[in-house]
Amino acid sequence: MTYKAPLNDLRFALHTHAQLPQILALPKSAGLDDETVNAILDEAAKFAETLLAETNRQGDLNGAKLVNGKVVCDPVIANAFNEFRDAGWVGLRASPDFDGQGLPMTVAAACEEMWCSANLAFSLLPMLTLGAFEALHHHASEAVQQKFMAKMANGEWSGTMNLTEPQAGSDLAQVAAKAKPLGDDTYAITGQKIFITWGDHELVDNIVHLVLARLPDAPAGVKGISLFAVPKYWVEEDGSLGAFNHAQAVSLEHKLGIHASPTCVMSFEESRGYLVGEAGRGLNCMFTMMNHARLGVGIEGHAVAERAYQHALAYAHERVQSRAIQSDSIAPVAIIEHPDVCRMLLQQKATLEAQRAVYLKAAAALDVAESHPVPDVQKQAQALLDFLIPIVKGWSTENGTTLTNLGMQVFGGMGFIEETGAAQYVRDVRITAIYEGTNGIQALDFIGRKTAANGGAVAQYLLDEGRALAAKLPSDSPLVTQLNQALDLAAESVQYVLAQFAANTPNNAAAGSLAYLMQFGFTLGAIEMARAYLAAGQALENESEQVLGEDFYRHKQHTVRAYFDLVLPQVLGLHQQVIRSADSVLDYPAAALAL
């Protein structure tokens, strides 16, 4: 269960799919060069592979517990966080104005893949902290920012997001927690929140909770929700910690996976906090971070599957079982020589490389949208990012379950035994398809705000990119036909979705919405894999460009072919599901689904 950071593929993907040189030319990248990026990736890899990866199984075995009102984590987790903080990793992409390192998301995303592969449950602590940091950065008053943010970026304190209540899961309009003005600039927050990741723990001195709640006389629905920053311990004017603020975990959930991370039921009892952003604009404040958070969850789903793949690959080399069917020898062989086992590994590897390409493309769009000097370029990048987010989140995490299960299958009977470790990846990854908006919610977002609302313009832009790449591929390559067919089918699905919204029958599109999201994910994967094929071909023609060694580029071209043969064909069925689901689903007699 060792982990080896896929540094070569990360480097290739950063240049090919995220166009790193352009990211390094952004104002926010001032002082950063390729060499520094490489050094950062190397250091991150070292940390992930050694200290962090080794905590994964122990953290699963000895999950977080609530003992006498305190959340207790395994010592290896606490120790890993100390080292992580001391090495300066928490604030890698946080603003330098508040003790962060200010790295572009593109580079930070590559590091986040490594943290998530090494220990998903652990990685949620810095990820949530940065989410809260970003919310404060965009919306809090300067006084509040000064009070909290630097200590969050350097990892002295952590941050949480308190949205969900039992009756308000996906539908935040139902939030009921209350906020009472105390007459000064503070409020007393009271309510219970559920599913709060790293909601309470002893790894840091203080925790800054961002809490959605309603002011007195707030209107019903989303417009009555405001956001508050509520510290676990009150922070005095001099920055010292004051009294306990009655923000605490009252129980922890028993979960299928990510055991090392406490998932808390949080209770706030007249807990003092500050308003963040305008009253009644709480949801908007949360939406600011949604792209970051959903991109992060997509990376999580991808990263756990990457580790599951590596684990299965190692076993497939080591395990000797059964003769090769197309051989005269009866000697048993390593199972990687059995075609179906090799197929499973390639399906994993090819999907993972496509996912890495897509999430880094999205991360690059985020950086350009945030800091490109030309507003029009920013705007275009923002539209691209908005479109890519539900794909990265939904597609990578649906695949997460498929791929980790393939990993387990390679182990045969040993895969079902917990000590083997394959089961943990299957368990851990499962949450990524659910939280931060279930994939069903992502799919709704994708058909509506991301496709119909812009008349399919961004979808068309990406399909045009695909056409241009197809035109550059060797004309006799089967990749051309496969890619063009996938682009045709995707275009048909886009038209179908647009037509439903135009006809005011969005339910028709909703019935096939997950299939549409998945179809576009696999198609976008093919577009980026075609880009990779061409980039690798260019390197193969020009020895000076072979910075990763000739073999890397040859292998990449083979992996692209594997993606087109083993993975991309799924779009054929998905396309049918997009256009056919409406009748079956919407005409289905309710009585046939009655209890």
Place this chain on the structure above:
Amino acid sequence: MTYKAPLNDLRFALHTHAQLPQILALPKSAGLDDETVNAILDEAAKFAETLLAETNRQGDLNGAKLVNGKVVCDPVIANAFNEFRDAGWVGLRASPDFDGQGLPMTVAAACEEMWCSANLAFSLLPMLTLGAFEALHHHASEAVQQKFMAKMANGEWSGTMNLTEPQAGSDLAQVAAKAKPLGDDTYAITGQKIFITWGDHELVDNIVHLVLARLPDAPAGVKGISLFAVPKYWVEEDGSLGAFNHAQAVSLEHKLGIHASPTCVMSFEESRGYLVGEAGRGLNCMFTMMNHARLGVGIEGHAVAERAYQHALAYAHERVQSRAIQSDSIAPVAIIEHPDVCRMLLQQKATLEAQRAVYLKAAAALDVAESHPVPDVQKQAQALLDFLIPIVKGWSTENGTTLTNLGMQVFGGMGFIEETGAAQYVRDVRITAIYEGTNGIQALDFIGRKTAANGGAVAQYLLDEGRALAAKLPSDSPLVTQLNQALDLAAESVQYVLAQFAANTPNNAAAGSLAYLMQFGFTLGAIEMARAYLAAGQALENESEQVLGEDFYRHKQHTVRAYFDLVLPQVLGLHQQVIRSADSVLDYPAAALAL
């Protein structure tokens, strides 16, 4: 987490897909009529729904443990087994010559679906016992049969199958356990076996272990393996129990699921036993039961998914969240009204009904093959059964993971919490794709012995059935086009597989073998769903045939449409994977998968 046996659909499927009247006309069904079958199903449903279903969560929470050398099960499991045995369920399909009830497999299979839905881990105890019973029935000497079998059929004792050793998982040629002749008709068996389901426990007075081992001077490979019956306690000539026979669990595995069932590392130390069948023919003796066992595992995968579906359906009615997107009202609705949630439920329901049709078709073929008076009919049924087995096993259990995960997804965040119960189905079902021959092994069997070895004759026979059904469907129905397209693609895949074996390049077929198995599974599901559509249509035209109520038949036709729209389209991609995988997989450079 209640369970409601799908009695109406079972009855419909027994008549439509298993052609129950023909089964009841077999010699082995003497004395059995439709009314009795209905009464048996009703009683089985009652037991499954009440007593057994209620043990499922407790058995998961308090799994089997090894305490001071004894395997300890939760009392609810022990109690359930007592009731199950006392009600006479263990030997339902065991030969009446040995205290069994001798019911046809077709009827027993319907009951087994209910046991497996109610508590998969529990159901393995009678299932394994019957497997051992069958092996003895076919291969043991009369003396051995008289000694063991009646007490196995009535549940006083249980049985196990001891095949796997650490170095011999799928490849039984590597079995190393030793058998030493003791000079009388007994042998001393020594060795260690792993993954032995219900290998040891205190729920019965004695356990009959069937153990693969090698006689002295046996040749290497499979021809040196013999089968032995080794009781936990020696059985004296008068039937009384003698000394402990040094057959015991030395440890239990920690598994992802099926916690209530002990999965044992078994140690045999000079344990006395009888040879079963001829020396050196041990594997053949095991193969006798393989169709039963693999059919059983297919039913397991299906049954767990059925319960997960019911669980999700209930929650989708109960959980109110978010407004309907195609509505003027902002009031939140039950989530079943959201199209994507309804789509998930229909995908589950439609797949489940197709799977039920296919496993009952296979069970019927088994009965006909075993006891039809006309040898040619028997032979044809045996060929059909042999072909269907890897589909029932592989297709239903691959779907098992997909469907239980859909069930969990319906729950959103609650699905990830163990108390909800959705996670248990995901965990439990996972083993079914692995044991009794991984699905990769099933797929190899399917391309080779089941397709190529008979020149595709059985495949063609089934596709012809499909053509005939397509011709009977209303000609303006979209089902016709969809079914014919699926049949065309399946025929192409069969031809591809045959061509590879003819060209002596079976590796090419092996690379896409799982896709081929899945493609044929979904196609066969469509064939049987078309049959269901027609049968339902006939009932709708003729009130006297509406024994399940008019609504049932209307709903069935809707579910068939859902199968064709939401499930069947997967064959498009699978077909491409069948014919495209070879190049990508077999040409892939080994160095690119090096560690």
